[in-house]
Amino acid sequence: MFKKILYPTDFSEVAKKALPYIVGLKGAGTKEVIILYIIDERGIDSFRNSTAIDALAVEKEWEELALNEISSLEDELKEQGFIAKAQINKGIPFREILRVAEEENVSAIIMGSHGKSNIVEMLLGSVTDTVVRKAQKPVLIVRR
């Protein structure tokens, strides 16, 4: 029922609140956790259209920071006894989350109620809202 969990994160404080719930699910049979971070390709595109910014350098630094953050989450979950796999994908966050949930056939998705403060999210609804509406898998939403 909860064997394989997809844990999408934007490394925000709210996303981190999901971790103790994942650990708490071990007794309910959770064995494997896929930690997913998505580099929003729309962000990269906006840099590409700027002549003042070295888009490739920004992208590289973004990836390195994400790799650092996700590796420490991976270590933490492994220390807790889970099979943990970290993925950094490029794309549109809600689409990647839904795609990976199906591709990996996870038992459930666990995520924070909202990501980093973001005017687009405030206007159009958060990534979490969209995942809740469109996911085929159970979704556990954890609050601040």
Added chain:
Amino acid sequence: MFKKILYPTDFSEVAKKALPYIVGLKGAGTKEVIILYIIDERGIDSFRNSTAIDALAVEKEWEELALNEISSLEDELKEQGFIAKAQINKGIPFREILRVAEEENVSAIIMGSHGKSNIVEMLLGSVTDTVVRKAQKPVLIVRR
């Protein structure tokens, strides 16, 4: 983390899908389940405004049917070893769910992704959508 669960139900098929997840959480420490059915007071009000319908009789029958349904869920959960408490409240469903979640200080809310087919839900968003947006507690949404 999952000790006390609020399980709001409208007795629909989707709401029933949440049951195996509640049972699956026993290993994660779930001890107590509050089963909550809400008689939508707006439905009763609409009967009251009709001269053709005996509103009191309708309300009584509605309550009896709900009591039957919720008692069998209560028995099922007790058989699974939970402390189960059934509540039938009158009010506006999403508000009652949020109120009981706080009043009972539950660990999490587990519910189906949508209720019975309902034109109001289709236009205004489902009870589940509203609970997900407004609840202070973690919410696990289970799909059809």
